[in-house]
Amino acid sequence: MAENPQKPDVAARPLSPHLTIYHWAPTMLVSITHRVTGVGLSIGAPVLALWLVAISNGPDSYQAFYGYALSPLGLLVLFGFVWALAFHLLQGIRHLAWDLGYGFKKETARMTALLVIGLSLLIAAGVFALVYTGHAGYLG
């Protein structure tokens, strides 16, 4: 086969700037975190299904589920789910606002990104504060 005269010199071709070259901004952080929390929450769905199965199976399996949930690892995972759900909900609302054409200004986008980070952490901390001060379980 003859050499392709138009074959580009691959090594010499310029590359477009990639992720690693940019200075990290809050907008980038919430963008990738939205995806990460989305994938993480996908694992939460089978846990919710297990919780429903545990309730339907009677006191023994319900107690067993709580045993796992209240272990140090279980509590850490639960805190992660609560924060991830709060984050994904808030960032999802930010996305829907964009779909409607709002919030595209640079300063606005930065402000709402910081708001999503702050509020999601506040909600997660607030939920656990309510649980530990005995304000949860009001449906019992």
Add this chain to the structure above:
Amino acid sequence: MSSSLHKVQGLGASHSGTGHFWRERLTSVALIPLTLWFGYAMLGLAGVTEVSAIGFLSHPLHAVLMGAFVVITLYHIKLGLQVVIDDYVHTPGSRIFLLLLVQFLVLATGSTALFALFRIVAL
């Protein structure tokens, strides 16, 4: 000048048009109030006995809301994970395998959750 049929039909390169984008938005909007209800329910049921949990979930309104939350959340998960797989997995074989795996897991989770919910309501 002529346009190919899929362009005329508005289906484009995805072969499914804007259907995926639109369903992702629809499920997002539906999940805003449902997630607020879910948070209220989970916080309220934290640490209660299973009899209380059964009592709450057996109420027709809350049983329907839990069913809707489970189904719409799982559909949203299916749509979202599909985007992640489309973005990062480029080998056709692995891509199709993962997409089918997601569909299977979502259906398995959904049928398990709904069966348990029906059992709770019937208790």
